[in-house]
Amino acid sequence: MAKAAIKITKRSVDAAEPESARYELWDTDLKGFGLRVEPTGIKTFIARYRAGAGGRTAPKRFVTLGRYGALTPDDARRKAKEVLGAAARGEDPADAKAKERAAASLSELAEAFLASHVRKKRKAKTVENYENAINNYILPNLGRKKAKLVARLDLSRLHGDLSDKPAIANQIIAVASSMFSWGSRHSFVPEGFNPASKIERYDERRRERFLSTDEIERIGEALREAETIGLPWEPDPDKPQSRAKHSPKSENRRVKFGKETVAAIRLLLLTGARLREILHLRWDYVDSERGLLLLPDSKTGRKTIILNAPALLILEGLERVSDYVIPGDKPGKPRSDLKRPWAAVSTRSGLKGVRLHDLRHTHASFGAGSGMGLPIIGKLLGHTQSATTARYAHLDADPLRRASNKIGGAIAAALEGRPNGPAMPIEGKTKQLGESD
Structure with missing residues (x-):
């Protein structure tokens, strides 16, 4: 319901009383600027115009400008001028606002x-x-x-x-x-719109942990103990005293690992494979005759893993009780993880902060340290990018050692007054080529 036109000011808005039905008050100075008063007393500024060419046959459009209180009459008048000005230019502000409301969240x-x-x-x-x-x-x-x-x-x-x-x-x-x-x-946002671009990333320090020969020996001892007499465990101090009270005596507190569980850990170290590549390994992926694991899918797609002799022996020693080499508790399903077994093995081995993925790094580090070359290491690990293998470059010590020995030998020869003859470091002293002991 509309009433006589008034000058919309703070005084006139305050004076507008709610009635039993909604009504509008229209401004005398700005045609199309109005105030809507609800029976509840809520007062809202609105703008009204005719869409399209703006003739009498054009449909009327209404745009809500905002509630009185959040907006002053002067603020609302300015917004109404913008809306009505856009309509005069042939735009349809109500339609634009409706599209904005319908835009994807x-x-x-x-x-x-x-x-x-x-x-x-x-x-x-x-x-x-x-x-x-x-x-x-x-x-x-x-x-x-x-x-x-x-x-x-x-x-x-x-x-x-x-x-x-x-x-x-x-x-x-x-x-x-x-x-x-x-x-x-896919038109959810404007073309080329990406607010995540140009945000500077943090420098991530890549975590690298390579096991030494001594640490690998300790892991081997723990695995042998796990599959024979079992690894010792301690009651959880956080559990109720009554439960800890009835726990077995210390000499009987051992947990024995299944053969497949121990095999999985050994295979991770011997092949350099990723965890899921071993846990999800099916027997029909194993080509024992050619010594290969033919994975139809992996993190980097289709992949072939070379099986060395020790890895082949481990696989040959396992029974085929499931489609999976490392079966899980549920029939027809692979084992889901190795968190608890690895925690027990690493604790028994005296290792701290060593992840299962570090076994893959260790496999690569032994190859790099033996001077096999990064391209070969990358192929063994299934890297598709040479940059991924580059993290092991500092371990490829043989070329550097040869260079260092050559430089050091020449300098040592000069220091000993033999600048024209190459020197070779032997057990802490230099020896001129051709000299006898």
Whole structure:
């Protein structure tokens, strides 16, 4: 219901009393600027115009400018001028606002990205990482925003809040960048829109741990103990006293590992394979005659792993009780992880902070230290990028040692007054070529 036109000011708005039905008051100075009064007493500034050419036959459009209180009459008048000016230029502000309200939220973009792209085209571990970044970090902080309104500052702040977890922080930005790139290609956000771009990543210190020969010997002793008499264990001090009270005596507190569990750990070290490549290994992937593991899929796609003689012996010593080389507790399923066995073995071996993945690094380090060359190491590990293998370059000591010996020998010869003859370091002293002992 409309009433006589008035000058919309603070006084006139305050004086407008609610009635049994909604009504509008229209401004005398700015045609199309009005105030809507609800029976509840809520007062809202509005703008009205005719869409299209603006003739009498054109449909009327209404745009809500904002509630009185949040907006002053003067603020509302300025917004009304913008809306009415846009309408006079042939635009349709109400339609634009409706499209803005209907624009995809970040939650909707994330859901579509995961369902239509990540889960269909990425491997299980990658899917897990993407879901963790989106569901545990990005959406809890920014999920209510429209996707196209997420700003670089929003993601930069989220990145900064995780400065104590640089790897996670960087992964979140990488996932966000991938999500917005996909959203841009599929019209969820404007083309080329990616607020995750140009955010400087934290410097991640790659964790490298290579086991020494002595440490490997200790692991071997622990594995032999685990599969024969079992490894000792201690009651959990956090459990109720009554339960700890009835635990076995110390000499009887041992846990014995199954043959397949011990074999899995040995195979990780002997082959340099990734954890899932061993745990998900099926017998039909094993080519014993040619000494190969023919994996139809891996982190880097189809892959062949060379089996050395010790690894072949381990496989030949296992019974084929399942389709999987390392069977799990559930029939027809592989073992899911080695967390508890490895924790017991590493504790028994006196190792701290050693991950199962470090067995793969150790396998590579022995090859690099033997002067086999990084291309060969990369092929054995299944690296598709030479840069991935480059982390082992500092272990390829033989060429450096030969160079150092040559330089040191020449300098030592000069120091001893024999500059024209090459010198060879032998047990701490130099020996001129051709000299007798």
